[in-house]
Amino acid sequence: MEDRNVAKLDGKTALVTGASRGIGRGIAQRLATDGALVAIHYGSNEEAAKQTVAEIEQAGGRAFSIRAELGVEGDVDILFAGLEKGLSGRPLDILVNNAAGPPGGPIEETTREAFDRIFAINVRAPFFIIQRALPILRDGGRIITISSVATRIAVPSQTSYAMTKGALEVMGHTLANALGKRNITVNTVRSGTTYHEHAALLDLPGVKDFMVSMTALGRLGSPSDIADVVAFLASDDGRWITGQVLDASGGIYLGPR
């Protein structure tokens, strides 16, 4: 009988974008716990990225950090220079596109610059990260992208953000069909309201209670709720799932409660 305690990702490598904090940190920690060598990408917060790497190493895992601001000229080149250095010739097994900019406000307040910027970070960057990863991504590898329930719940202050996440969900579906010939699976995990130390909006009076009241499972999500779903898709157990959007939200806003 298979030993279920054996780390499922031993010998594998992973890149998690936006892994310095929040959900990305949780995903990176889980993949490292499962045995993968994890590249911790971040944009600006070096201290937080170092802390993520240190926590992984203290727990017996392996990780290294890469700084690259996404959504600007040359972003993918900088990211992959750091990735390829850290991997030292090893292929990539798991790519998790998690980094994203926050919702930019209602349509009346959204400038062309802000619109272009959120699309550059949330859509253009993941698309070209995948394009650039394909030559080093092992056949049988995994591409997992983090979306949001904003694609199915209409929040007026999140229109441009929701549009970026909608684009990612479509990307996953079509790329899965294109990359199946290499046995690469492509899936999207749709996060619900996920509480972590930087989710400042949720600390505003009444917001947490309101979100909980709309959630079938009656609590806010945590990074590990999302990380466990990503780890499943990244593992051999997830080999037969591709082109899907998994709603990992505890059943937020399923209907009247």
Ligand SMILES: NC(=O)c1ccc[n+]([C@@H]2O[C@H](COP(=O)([O-])OP(=O)(O)OC[C@H]3O[C@@H](n4cnc5c(N)ncnc54)[C@H](OP(=O)(O)O)[C@@H]3O)[C@@H](O)[C@H]2O)c1
């Ligand atoms: N938290 C939620 O309730 C929730 C709900 C639905 C969906 N999501 C999705 O889940 C993912 C993670 O969310 P989160 O709440 O954990 O995010 P977060 O705490 O804001 O962390 C964002 C991460 O992405 C990096 N990042 C952001 N903009 C970047 C840029 N321009 N260039 C490079 N790196 C950048 C940040 O690095 P630095 O700090 O170093 O810049 C950080 O590591 C996102 O895709 C988000 O849309 C979250």
